[in-house]
Amino acid sequence: MSQPNLRVKLGKLELKNPLLLASGTVGYGNEISQFTDLSKIGAIITKSVSLKPRKGNPPQRIVETASGMLNAIGLANVGLEVFIKEKIPFLRDLKSTIICNIAASSIEEYVECTKTLDYEEDIKGFEINVSCPNVKEGGLEFGNNPSAVGTITEKVRAVTDKPVIIKLSPNVSRISEFAEVARAEGADAVSVINTLVGTAFDIWSRKPKIANIIGGLSGPAIKPVALAKVLEISRNVDIPIIGVGGIMDWKDAVEFMIAGASAFQIGTVNFINPQAGIEIIEGLEKYCRQNEINDLSKLTASYELPK
Amino acid sequence: MVNEKIIVKSVENLQPNIYLLKAEAPIIASQIKPSQFCNIKVSESYFPLLRRPFSVCDVEGDHIYFMFDVHGVGTKILSEKKSGDILEVLGPLGNGFNLNKKFTRAIILAGGLGVAPFPLLTKSLSDKDIHTFIGARNKGYVVEYGLKNIKAATDDGSYGFHGNVVQLIETEKKNVINDTTIIFACGPTPMLKAVQKFAMENNIEAQISTECAMACGFGICQGCPVHSSEEDKYFLVCKDGPVFTAGEIEL
Numbered sequence: 001m002s003q004p005n006l007r008v009k010l011g012k013l014e015l016k017n018p019l020l021l022a023s024g025t026v027g028y029g030n031e032i033s034q035f036t037d038l039s040k041i042g043a044i045i046t047k048s049v050s051l052k053p054r055k056g057n058p059p060q061r062i063v064e065t066a067s068g069m070l071n072a073i074g075l076a077n078v079g080l081e082v083f084i085k086e087k088i089p090f091l092r093d094l095k096s097t098i099i100c101n102i103a104a105s106s107i108e109e110y111v112e113c114t115k116t117l118d119y120e121e122d123i124k125g126f127e128i129n130v131s132c133p134n135v136k137e138g139g140l141e142f143g144n145n146p147s148a149v150g151t152i153t154e155k156v157r158a159v160t161d162k163p164v165i166i167k168l169s170p171n172v173s174r175i176s177e178f179a180e181v182a183r184a185e186g187a188d189a190v191s192v193i194n195t196l197v198g199t200a201f202d203i204w205s206r207k208p209k210i211a212n213i214i215g216g217l218s219g220p221a222i223k224p225v226a227l228a229k230v231l232e233i234s235r236n237v238d239i240p241i242i243g244v245g246g247i248m249d250w251k252d253a254v255e256f257m258i259a260g261a262s263a264f265q266i267g268t269v270n271f272i273n274p275q276a277g278i279e280i281i282e283g284l285e286k287y288c289r290q291n292e293i294n295d296l297s298k299l300t301a302s303y304e305l306p307k
Numbered sequence: 308m309v310n311e312k313i314i315v316k317s318v319e320n321l322q323p324n325i326y327l328l329k330a331e332a333p334i335i336a337s338q339i340k341p342s343q344f345c346n347i348k349v350s351e352s353y354f355p356l357l358r359r360p361f362s363v364c365d366v367e368g369d370h371i372y373f374m375f376d377v378h379g380v381g382t383k384i385l386s387e388k389k390s391g392d393i394l395e396v397l398g399p400l401g402n403g404f405n406l407n408k409k410f411t412r413a414i415i416l417a418g419g420l421g422v423a424p425f426p427l428l429t430k431s432l433s434d435k436d437i438h439t440f441i442g443a444r445n446k447g448y449v450v451e452y453g454l455k456n457i458k459a460a461t462d463d464g465s466y467g468f469h470g471n472v473v474q475l476i477e478t479e480k481k482n483v484i485n486d487t488t489i490i491f492a493c494g495p496t497p498m499l500k501a502v503q504k505f506a507m508e509n510n511i512e513a514q515i516s517t518e519c520a521m522a523c524g525f526g527i528c529q530g531c532p533v534h535s536s537e538e539d540k541y542f543l544v545c546k547d548g549p550v551f552t553a554g555e556i557e558l
Contacts, residue, residue: 024529031526031546034308047529055540060520062530064357069522073529076541219356248353271523272348272358274397275310 004288005295006281008042008263010240011188013125013163015042015097015263018296019253019281022244022267023048023101023127023167024073028087029094035274038096040281042263046087048103048129051113053079063200063209068221068246069268070198072212075103075132080113084120092122099165103129107148111155118160125162128152131169131194132216143169143194146181153185165242167191168229170222175229176236189240191265192233193226219268220246227259234260234301248276250283257299308400308525309334315392316370318385321450325376325420326386333369335398341406341428342493342516342550345398346524347373349384357522358397359385362493362549365426365453374423374450400524401549404428404491404514411487414511415439416502418472418494419448424516426453428491438483442472442498473501484511492516496558503553513553519544533558 006017023045026032038044056076063070078087083100091098100123104110110128117123130152131143142148149166156164166182168175170193179190195216200209208214226245233241243261247253248269256264269276288296313332321327335345346358359381365372377386388394403424413435415425422441429437430453439457443449446466449459459467460475468475472494476483490513492502499515506513519531524545532541533548534557542548542556 025527027527027529031523034525035310056529056532058534059532061532062520062522062528064355067354067356069356071522071528071530076529076532220353268356268522271528272353272356273310274523274525274527 002294004285004293006284008297010165010242010262011163013165013188017042017281017284018257018263019277020045020099020242020263020265021270021277022265023129025267025270028083029091029096032270032274033094036277038091038094041096041277043097043099043124044091045099045101045127045265046083046091047077048075048101048132049077049080049083049113050075050103050105051080051109053077053082058211060210061212063215065198065200065217066221068217068219070200070210070215070217071195072210072215074212077103080116084117088120088122098123099125099127101127101129101167103132107152107155110152111159114156115159118162123162125165125188126156126160127165127167127191128156129167129194131167131171144172146177149178150181150185153182153187157186163188165189165191167194169194170225170229170245171197176232179233179237179239183237183239187239189242189262190233191242191244192229192261193222193245196222196225218246220248222246223252227255230256230259230261231303247280250280250287253280253284254287254299257296258301258303260301260303262297262300308398310395310397311335313371313394313396315388315394316390318388321374321452322447325374325448325450327364327452328373328375328385328388329370330373330394331369332371332396335363335396336366336369336371339363339366339371339399339427340403341431342403342424343399343401344524344549345373345396346400347385348395349381355381355384358524360400360518360521360524360545362424362516363399363427364423365430372426374420374452376420397524401545402547404516404550406431408489408512409487410435410489412436412438412483412485412489414476414483414488414490415454416472416476416490416492416494417441418498419443421492421494421498421516422450422454424493425491429453429455440472440476440479442475442494471498471501473498473505476505480509484509489514500558503558506553514550515553516550517544517548517556517558521545
């Protein structure tokens with residue numbers, strides 16, 4: 001069998017393969033590039049950038065939990081100016097496809113960041129973070145409110161012709177309502193899911209294990225939740241889905257595609273196995289050959305549900 | 308920095324709950340500097356999920372050593388490794404002690420398992436006058452492996468000086484501090500804070516090796532901040548540290 005076609009299309013966004021590196025799990029690419037050839041990855045979604053630099057939360061920011069981890073980094077980032085001056089050129093030189101994740105504490109800030117970054121031709125699309133559980137303003141305050149998600153999508157859409165992806169929160173009762181709002185306001189795709197709100201206590205000191213008290217749960221522990229959210233949207237809303245949540249290997253990735261994802265992101269696994277991205281792409285190729293799938297995108301939403 | 312598959316050679320007890328793991332790791336062994344660390348995947352599966360960071364304790368030819376105590380599921384698994392087992396190890400990580408300084412005397416201050424990086428430092432400073440001060444909970448936690456010219460302190464007085472290691476150096480400072488002394492310290496945060504104060508009061512350079520919970524160990528998770536004392540920003544323990552000068556950070 002000839003080389004399977006791994007190319008995927010999400011609205012206006014075309015990628016050489018469906019594997020994206022999740023925002024906030026690979027910084028701006030420089031560290032992970034020592035392990036992974038970023039030109040072979042579908043796209044890198046850069047760490048959330050905000051208008052001004054953010055210092056992030058105090059320690060402890062991270063704690064391991066059963067099959068997962070909680071983090072409360074607090075959107076620590078270099079800010080828009082340094083991002084443009086220093087981070088984009090580096091990724092351009094590595095020939096990686098850049099999707100820029102934007103975080104903001106007001107609708108105006110989302111718009112201003114998008115507008116400014118729209119001029120950067122190396123940025124191939126935007127992922128709008130309306131679902132960070134770890135910051136006081138913005139984040140979930142928007143992500144829990146369908147009309148806010150609608151307004152942000154509409155306003156961001158108005159200032160760029162590039163692909164716009166809305167990153168949705170799982171901390172809602174009907175995620176498909178949010179996906180529908182994003183679709184109606186012109187989003188090209190939705191990323192499903194951001195982390196789940198969680199916490200953990202030290203039973204001896206009775207204090208929370210992370211300084212921010214609550215954090216975002218990620219890792220294999222959240223994969224079933226993410227799959228159910230992907231499936232819910234796939235069955236109810238006509239919008240391309242980027243699945244994310246606990247993918248550790250190519251089998252998990254295939255599962256997400258079957259459940260309805262057109263592409264997928266890997267996050268927590270990068271911390272443990274920085275070569276995971278390349279290994280997963282190789283695994284997908286092999287799976288396609290074994291199953292005589294010539295076009296990987298045919299897997300998307302190929303679920304067979306009981307009648 | 309490499310992700311090296313290393314081969315366990317032995318795991319031995321230095322004290323009832325303190326272990327020394329020896330492994331064949333030619334690449335890391337040839338690159339590691341004192342107080343750099345490695346992030347170890349303790350099992351072949353994703354349980355436990357995260358790697359565990361350990362400083363490299365010692366190097367002998369192609370072999371590296373890790374010293375640890377058992378305090379959770381990761382270290383328990385590590386303590387049960389057998390000769391021939393393979394571990395996936397990311398390293399060397401971080402910046403080690405800065406030895407490109409003019410000094411003739413090294414004062415090593417170690418608290419608890421903070422002794423871990425010092426056998427390798429001791430080896431690297433064979434031309435220096437070394438004074439080592441170690442502090443431990445009690446006699447059962449005192450580890451002298453690979454160290455030289457040691458004075459010990461225990462919290463309960465069961466071995467050596469009765470008190471902590473910073474109290475011990477206070478009583479000894481007249482004998483050991485001269486104009487070309489550098490302190491190298493590693494241990495729990497309260498101890499490192501006391502070392503910062505001691506260094507400041509006595510106007511001595513101190514390099515302190517910090518620790519913090521982290522996931523990746525090389526800068527992508529942003530999980531291990533330590534606050535700068537000069538600017539309103541965080542450094543990352545894994546990438547900017549783990550060694551900092553005493554005046555550089557706020558603990």
